[in-house]
């Protein structure tokens with residue numbers, strides 16, 4: 001999370017619009033900046049950075065809407081039902097992105113019950129290799145979407161990657177808009 005996203009997320013959850021802490025910006029400035037961001041990215045900020053679970057549904061709806069819009073423009077072959085299922089899986093992975101083996105620390109040995117793998121550097125988590133991120137494979141994703149791994153690899157994975165890129169593209173755009181609106185260097 002970048003500093004600007006953190007301060008805007010705090011502002012949207014604050015009841016004091018005039019509060020500005022040590023900075024010249026007020027919470028009202030920060031909330032106003034979010035209004036210029038794309039709807040999908042703005043909903044994502046409220047859901048994840050702002051930790052407001054009620055925005056998950058909004059993110060899903062906006063992600064489906066934006067993916068279908070891009071599908072039409074770019075002539076991807078993808079039904080609305082499939083986009084909806086894929087978008088749900090993309091959000092699930094966002095919610096469960098922490099490596100389970102190391103508990104999101106990137107290192108093992110912090111927990112005594114997890115033995116280090118001799119093939120990796122001592123201390124670095126063998127599952128995420130220090131990235132702290134949970135790694136999902138084709139089998140996990142095919143199972144979640146109730147399709148075969150073959151079906152996943154040949155037909156669904158490219159669409160999944162597009163929907164995922166749609167989400168993170170909008171999040172990136174939202175971050176740039178906030179930086180621009182609040183006049184911080186990128």
Ligand SMILES: [Zn+2]
Pocket residue numbers: 099100101102103104105106107125126127128129130131132133
């Ligand atoms: Zn790990």
